Amino acid sequence: MTSHTPSESESNRQSAANMPESSVGRVLQRGGEELLLEKVSDRFTVQASDQAALSQLIQPLPAEVGSKRTPGQLTEIVVEPAQRDQVMQQVRASDQVDYASHVYQIKDDPSSRIYMTDQVTIQFAPQVSTEAIAQIAAEFGLQQVKPVVGIANTFVFQTTPNATENPVKITNRLIQRPDVIVAEPNIVVPTQSLYRPKDPVYREQWHLNHSGGSNLAANSHIFAEKAWDITRGVRSVVVAIMDDSIDLNHPDFQGAGKIVAPRDFKDNDFLPLPGEPDDDH
Structure with a gap:
């Protein structure tokens, strides 16, 4: 936040x-935006300190504990859609349950899950x-x-x-x-650790992410892969970089919209290219 x-x-x-x-019950306030939610029809979540007691509570009911691991300390309960609210009320009324809630998804996006x-x-x-x-x-x-x-x-x-x-x-x-x-x-929200750049020299860029090695101090990187699991950015967000020169011909800068407004304040032009042979970063 x-x-x-x-x-x-x-x-x-x-x-x-x-x-x-x-x-009022369908709009999620998030970062100044309003996201329209839908309830997932066949499941809900509970939070319980005693998982064994929760399993005993669920056993006689027309429901089962979800097979997938749920983020946080929540347990997902799968149930027939027509019985969802009734079963959730029964579970919520138990002293073994601290909290129960519907599972949501972003409207018209069945692949999303919001707990x-x-x-x-x-x-x-x-x-x-x-x-x-x-x-x-x-x-x-x-x-x-x-x-x-x-x-x-x-x-x-x-x-x-x-x-x-x-x-x-x-x-x-x-x-x-x-x-x-x-x-x-x-x-x-569930996350998956899937993304890693398809860059032949990515392993050399230790400052982004590394698992240790010669002359590398522990955690001496910016944990970029964890950040990429959350977002890889959007073109509408513009980041300003100031340096003594920028190699606009570098492969990482190729692609429409990657360079928005280059400016060389020393030479007063729009090509902040390296001026010296060894100034190619």
Whole structure:
């Protein structure tokens, strides 16, 4: 989660205020954007501290524990679509279960999976006092877990048995308030470690990722492969680089749209090419 400017927060608030009631449980607030969700018809998740007790609870019900590993501390329960909500209510009522939730997907994207945790992150306006924050939390049945380091007046909260609604609905209610800047449910999404560049000299680029070796200190890289598992970037995001020269002919820079606006401030032209034979980085 990143901090938002007042104008961004006001825009989010207006959008949420115009949200029809039928969408309150279907819109995911994420990074200033609203993603439309759909419930996956044949499964839900539970969080339980005692897995053995959970297995005993599920055994007599028309459901089974999912075969795939679910991210986080959640257990996925697979059930016939017509029985999903009824079975989930039965499981949720058990003392063995701390939390139960539908599984979601992005609208019209069956391959996506979004798992809801029992936590939400809220950034309050700077002037909101500790007492007021506690009052808002109590109103929605939330309990403060920890502050978010580096973002002022921002905290992670956990739903309690007194929670009025699920995290999706709670955050959509909260974002409409003038004393709340950001409110987002904490979600878990599955990831796969698949990507590695098809670059013949990739192994030589130890600064991106390495597993150790001669003259290489442990963790002396930027863990690029873990970052690529999350995103490999989009062309709409522009990054500015300043150096004494840039080799625009390098293979990594080839391709439409990779170089957006080159400029050589010394020679006052648009070709910041190396001026010396050994200046080819």
